[in-house]
Amino acid sequence: MALPAHITATAAGATSRQPVYALVGNPNCGKSTLFNALTGLKQKIGNYPGVTVEKKVGTAYSQHGQPITVIDLPGTYSLAARSPDEAVTRDVLLGRRADTAQPDRILCIVDATNLERNLYLVHQILDLGRPVILVLNMMDLAARSGLEINVDQLEKLLGIPVIACEAIHQRGLIELKLAMSRADLPLARHAWTVPAAIAPAVSEIAAALVEGDRKSPLVARAEALLLLTDQDSVRVAGSTPLSPRTTEILRAWQSRWTQEGTDWAGTLVSSRYDAIGALAAEVVQLRTEVGPSTSDKIDAIVTHALWGWVVLGAVMTLLFFSIFTLAESPMNWIDGHVAALSDTIKSAMPPGDLRDLITDGAIGGVGGVLIFLPQILILFFFIGLLESTGYMARAAFIMDRLMSRVGLNGKSFIPMLSSYACAIPGIMATRTIEDPKDRLVTILVAPLMSCSARLPVYLLMIAALVPGERVPVFTKVGIMLFMYALGTAGAFFFAWLFKRTLLKGEPPLMIMELPPYRLPGFKDVALHMLERAWIFVRRAGTVILGISIILWFLSAYPKAPEGSTPTAQLAQSFAGRAGHAIEPLIKPIGFDWQIGIGLISSFAAREVFVSTMGVVFNAESADENTAPLRTALLSAKWPDGRTLFTPLVCFTLMIFYVFAMQCMSTIAVVKRETNGWKWPIFQTLYMTGTAWILSFMVYQGGRALGF
Amino acid sequence: MASASLISLSQLPVGANATLRDFPKAGTAFLRLREMGLLAGTTLTLVRTAPMGDPIEIKVRGYHLTLRKSEADHILVEPAA
Ligand SMILES: Nc1nc2c(ncn2[C@@H]2O[C@H](COP(=O)(O)OP(=O)(O)OP(=O)(O)O)[C@@H](O)[C@H]2O)c(=O)[nH]1
Numbered sequence: 058m059a060l061p062a063h064i065t066a067t068a069a070g071a072t073s074r075q076p077v078y079a080l081v082g083n084p085n086c087g088k089s090t091l092f093n094a095l096t097g098l099k100q101k102i103g104n105y106p107g108v109t110v111e112k113k114v115g116t117a118y119s120q121h122g123q124p125i126t127v128i129d130l131p132g133t134y135s136l137a138a139r140s141p142d143e144a145v146t147r148d149v150l151l152g153r154r155a156d157t158a159q160p161d162r163i164l165c166i167v168d169a170t171n172l173e174r175n176l177y178l179v180h181q182i183l184d185l186g187r188p189v190i191l192v193l194n195m196m197d198l199a200a201r202s203g204l205e206i207n208v209d210q211l212e213k214l215l216g217i218p219v220i221a222c223e224a225i226h227q228r229g230l231i232e233l234k235l236a237m238s239r240a241d242l243p244l245a246r247h248a249w250t251v252p253a254a255i256a257p258a259v260s261e262i263a264a265a266l267v268e269g270d271r272k273s274p275l276v277a278r279a280e281a282l283l284l285l286t287d288q289d290s291v292r293v294a295g296s297t298p299l300s301p302r303t304t305e306i307l308r309a310w311q312s313r314w315t316q317e318g319t320d321w322a323g324t325l326v327s328s329r330y331d332a333i334g335a336l337a338a339e340v341v342q343l344r345t346e347v348g349p350s351t352s353d354k355i356d357a358i359v360t361h362a363l364w365g366w367v368v369l370g371a372v373m374t375l376l377f378f379s380i381f382t383l384a385e386s387p388m389n390w391i392d393g394h395v396a397a398l399s400d401t402i403k404s405a406m407p408p409g410d411l412r413d414l415i416t417d418g419a420i421g422g423v424g425g426v427l428i429f430l431p432q433i434l435i436l437f438f439f440i441g442l443l444e445s446t447g448y449m450a451r452a453a454f455i456m457d458r459l460m461s462r463v464g465l466n467g468k469s470f471i472p473m474l475s476s477y478a479c480a481i482p483g484i485m486a487t488r489t490i491e492d493p494k495d496r497l498v499t500i501l502v503a504p505l506m507s508c509s510a511r512l513p514v515y516l517l518m519i520a521a522l523v524p525g526e527r528v529p530v531f532t533k534v535g536i537m538l539f540m541y542a543l544g545t546a547g548a549f550f551f552a553w554l555f556k557r558t559l560l561k562g563e564p565p566l567m568i569m570e571l572p573p574y575r576l577p578g579f580k581d582v583a584l585h586m587l588e589r590a591w592i593f594v595r596r597a598g599t600v601i602l603g604i605s606i607i608l609w610f611l612s613a614y615p616k617a618p619e620g621s622t623p624t625a626q627l628a629q630s631f632a633g634r635a636g637h638a639i640e641p642l643i644k645p646i647g648f649d650w651q652i653g654i655g656l657i658s659s660f661a662a663r664e665v666f667v668s669t670m671g672v673v674f675n676a677e678s679a680d681e682n683t684a685p686l687r688t689a690l691l692s693a694k695w696p697d698g699r700t701l702f703t704p705l706v707c708f709t710l711m712i713f714y715v716f717a718m719q720c721m722s723t724i725a726v727v728k729r730e731t732n733g734w735k736w737p738i739f740q741t742l743y744m745t746g747t748a749w750i751l752s753f754m755v756y757q758g759g760r761a762l763g764f
Numbered sequence: 765m766a767s768a769s770l771i772s773l774s775q776l777p778v779g780a781n782a783t784l785r786d787f788p789k790a791g792t793a794f795l796r797l798r799e800m801g802l803l804a805g806t807t808l809t810l811v812r813t814a815p816m817g818d819p820i821e822i823k824v825r826g827y828h829l830t831l832r833k834s835e836a837d838h839i840l841v842e843p844a845a
């Protein structure tokens with residue numbers, strides 16, 4: 058049968074176009090868990106609100122193998138967005154993101170244990186007039202807390218598919234996929250009458266949005282309702298300002314209501330909750346009253362006035378203690394193999410530049426960083442535990458008072474804690490902070506929290522500082538804790554300073570949900586840990602390998618005259634010249650030009666310091682056997698014969714690394730998150746300046762005291 | 765409704781139940797709280813206060829929420845008998 062060309066084209070277009078589903082719901086209701094189950098991807102999940110802060114697109118396959126596009130979104134309580142992460146969700150749903158197709162269908166995920174609050178967002182979404190599938194997640198927990206939910210009844214009342222599900226146990230997925238691949242999803246029977254006092258305003262504003270702002274009629278009505286939920290229209294309009302006409306109409310209504318004393322926003326919210334309350338009364342039944350939950354019992358200790366601090370302290374001490382004790386033997390094992398590999402090559406190849414490039418450049422550089430893999434794994438394991446149990450939110454709860462002293466809130470503590478792993482996810486996590494100034498302050502101070510890339514530097518310096526095997530492990534743990542504490546104190550101090558001077562503002566809000574504790578999903582923690590480990594190894598194999606090789610060339614060329622000492626060769630090389638160039642700047646803080654080379658290369662990534670020291674000092678010792686880097690460092694001397702790495706210098710160097718901003722990737726992320734170069738430049742200068750000044754004080758002070 | 769029986773949420777003793785009666789109509793915090801289901805007539809329980817006395821933790825509509833005393837000061841509740 059011959060069809061006119063335009064019909065075949067549209068028909069083909071319609072079938073080849075994959076349906077696009079957006080996953081929407083309150084924070085921490087299990088969206089990313091479900092997304093991972095549907096797509097097989099590995100989005101980060103954690104038991105606290107605000108884990109996901111950016112959209113992520115993936116592909117799921119229906120029971121018949123048809124591809125379906127799925128978008129994971131940050132959680133939100135309302136479409137009237139209050140923070141940058143919520144704005145991402147709002148903008149994707151309302152089709153305002155140029156880089157994302159507007160989702161044509163919506164997967165609303167609700168936490169079944171907490172139906173009423175979760176349905177508020179669903180209620181707003183039903184206004185959008187798109188096909189919606191409702192997923193009741195966490196049915197296991199609902200059952201455990203004695204709730205019985207009549208799914209069929211809910212489906213009948215809403216008129217849309219309702220699927221009971223346990224994302225974490227992959228239960229309900231087949232039913233969900235079947236619903237998702239239905240061609241004919243019904244629209245909701247969205248029986249909700251806008252309160253009479255507000256209805257005329259809604260239609261007038263919606264009309265203005267259609268005419269003045271060129272919105273489609275359905276979106277316009279939903280947006281009009283949102284505009285009337287909030288006193289600040291920017292929260293709904295986002296970066297696309299409303300047309301003057303719409304603004305004028307909105308203002309007129311608002312001032313009229315203000316005069317009449319009508320609480321318009323409140324009326325809208327209450328009428329939605331009234332509708333939800335009626336719905337919930339029909340479908341939810343509390344079968345059995347359950348006593349205080351396990352969460353309550355745990356919280357009685359964890360947030361106790363005294364025990365709370367003991368627990369916090371114990372967790373931190375245990376973390377650092379494990380880093381020093383548990384990591385010891387795997388570390389020696391890696392070290393032994395790296396050295397053996399190096400030695401094999403040394404004996405197998407004739408001496409020459411190529412051999413040196415492989416052993417000193419490539420193996421020395423990469424191996425020097427790789428041996429810290431066990432410690433990195435332990436650090437990420439602990440952070441993973443904190444994130445997946447729900448302790449993160451409690452830490453924010455406990456710390457809020459302290460944070461308020463410096464003008465921030467407990468929520469800023471979560472990005473700061475994440476920065477112990479790496480400042481980049483930490484800075485991303487600031488998207489959950491409502492106030493732009495508070496967010497900026499948190500971004501500015503987050504890199505002061507010692508990240509995992511500093512760990513190798515600290516460990517190397519602690520090894521050089523207290524070389525004896527007989528030194529009790531607690532001394533080492535103590536030094537390490539001191540460095541972490543120093544960075545944290547620095548972050549608090551600068552937050553206080555910036556809030557007082559540059560970024561003055563209101564005391565921030567602290568409104569946060571405390572999720573129930575969950576047993577850590579060891580599989581998730583392990584997966585996340587392995588993923589981070591893999592990133593670390595990959596970095597060692599690519600970036601650090603590259604830098605080490607470049608560094609080797611820069612330190613091997615240009616060649617000094619035949620027969621010069623290795624030190625003369627290094628001094629004469631490009632790297633040596635650069636080191637010499639900054640020596641006047643760093644001599645006052647006790648560093649020579651060779652350490653200077655390390656400082657410069659650290660600006661690519663901090664852990665490169667360790668590989669640089671490997672290249673610089675192993676090249677110098679140039680013997681046939683690869684000595685542990687620590688020994689090489691300890692035998693390094695100033696030209697006048699003084700020891701270079703005195704305990705004081707090792708200590709000063711750690712202080713420098715606590716404060717200095719030496720990470721290209723962080724600078725790039727700060728630039729993106731603050732939309733410009735101003736703040737990353739400021740941050741680099743203030744951090745590195747502080748590092749220098751403090752190092753100067755410590756070094757000169759230490760010398761004066763005779764160290 | 766006797767207004768004498770109303771106290772602010774921050775004055776509610778730990779463990780006590782109460783019914784929310786009134787809070788300010790404007791302000792980011794109160795709009796957010798409202799959208800999270802704190803409305804006139806909603807019942808809540810004060811679960812605990814943080815180690816340093818602030819913020820507080822309440823249980824409302826089956827979930828736990830933390831907010832600062834500076835906001836709780838403005839929320840009027842009627843303690844359950
Ligand atoms: N018991 C139970 N726990 C679940 C279920 N689904 C998810 N979880 C847990 O709920 C927590 C939150 O899961 P996420 O997938 O990170 O939640 P999210 O909605 O993506 O959260 P945000 O990204 O912060 O908005 C995690 O600790 C999950 O392990 C479920 O069906 N049952």
Ligand SMILES: [Mg+2]
Binds near residue numbers: 088101102108109
């Ligand atoms: Mg998520």
